[in-house]
Amino acid sequence: MKIAVIRQRYNPFGGAERFVERALGALAQEGAEVSLITRSWQGAELREGFHTLICDPPAKGRVARDRSFAQCAQTAMAEGGFDITQAHERIPGCMIFRAGDGVHAAWLDRLRRVRGPLGRLGLSLNPYHRYVLAAERAMFAHPNLRAVICNSRMVRDEIIHYYGVAEEKLHVIYNGVDLDTFHPDLATRHRHTVRAAHGIDDDAHVFLFVGSGFERKGVPQLLAAFARLGAANARLIIVGADRKLDAMRRLASQLGIADRTLFTGPLQDVKPWYGAADTFVLPTLYDPCPNAALEALACGLPIITSTACGAAEFVREGKNGRIVAVQDIEALMGALAHFLGSKTATRDAARMAIHSLSLTAMAQQLLGLYRSLLPK
The missing domain is CATH 3.40.50.2000 (Glycogen Phosphorylase B;)
Structure with a gap:
């Protein structure tokens, strides 16, 4: 052929x-x-x-x-x-x-x-x-x-x-998805070392965003929701390339969360952060079906995403993720809070959602x- x-x-x-x-x-x-x-x-x-x-x-x-x-x-x-x-x-x-x-x-x-x-x-x-x-x-x-x-x-x-x-x-x-490469075992390999390298405590809850095109993928709304969360033991990691990277750093500073937010810039290999994170967040304005969300599920991370994301089709509400309305900052903050204090979402539930892909x-x-x- x-x-x-x-x-x-x-x-x-x-x-x-x-x-x-x-x-x-x-x-x-x-x-x-x-x-x-x-x-x-x-x-x-x-x-x-x-x-x-x-x-x-x-x-x-x-x-x-x-x-x-x-x-x-x-x-x-x-x-x-x-x-x-x-x-x-x-x-x-x-x-x-x-x-x-x-x-x-x-x-x-x-x-x-x-x-x-x-x-x-x-x-x-x-x-x-x-x-x-x-x-x-x-x-x-x-x-x-x-x-x-x-x-x-x-x-x-x-x-x-x-x-x-x-x-x-x-x-x-x-x-x-390469299910052998993107696997819950990444937590065993990377969680402690990546966190230690960036001064993040082992018991801190790490929210991870991965994507380029910050406006389209909801980074301003995510920063606002994270600021409202006000959790001292939470960290937000933003991985991705964008021409508004410096502007988003300034916004994080204005919101008072610069010390709890890390912008890594673009990374060729995101797997260590999948291993170090607890929850994946992508409150996108429009995304057909992002690879990053599927990779996060394969790694056993529950995902928070929007009603305008194709990956929402794999979310079982409250079990392996949450779905919020586009640009609803209050609902997004509530979803962050849910996973901050909830143990109901398991790595197995996230992994099982995409086990056939x-x-x-x-x-x-x-x-x-x-x-x-x-x-x-």
Whole structure:
């Protein structure tokens, strides 16, 4: 089976890119011949065993860059003789679209609800958003599109709502997790040493956030809720890259929690913090199904997330997590307090929620979908 996967660029801290790396590796192990059509990629797992087709036409500006890459990728798909073409970008003409970044129309609607009149006007006039919406609309309407991979039921329902795609074209295939690497045993290996290195007592309750894009993923609300919690024996760890990192540090200082909040910046390896933490928190404004939340569950951490997160589908309220309304700071503070003093959520309950999401299971689901699309 000759498969082309299209992803424009590599961000070593991005969940979508990590999915592509894992998926490609799993598919190659199953005997598929995999090519990656990309503008640039430096993922270690792609240095051997895969073909890469570079599509990097010159372009100035974000819209021109995305449009030129889409046109180059469309040519590569047409000329490559592929059995399957799977785009992780909104590119009309692909056979399969993986909606790993969610539905742009849904994200903009959520953003409009929290912006003022000028902010909403800016969103409607923004040329980039106008381009993405047009590309998304054209892709879902294109006759070549035969299947859409949704990484949560939330995304599936949004595609039906905004674009009326037939439900039989929509396939929920959750992100695979390396269940051997992300495991409750990380606590045994890292809890004491990581805490000691950062001056955190063994009996302190550590809340962990992992993600890039602080505004979208709710960091300001998390800081506000943590400040209201007022628990001297709690610590908040913020892991991630963001251009507003310094602004969030200042906000933590203004809220009086700078001494109990640690911003690590981007980390290539978050596993030690999964081992050191007690609860994972992601009060996101919009997230299709973040890898970090699934990894945290695999490590035995209960998760607190929002109603706008696909990973909420794995939460059993009060047992392995809590779900709060988007931007409800009081409810978020209550969820933090619940896990601060509650022993009802266990590592086993968190782990069991995603025990079936192995990389092998994901690869088998993908291959099953591909085989169903090939000529009989």
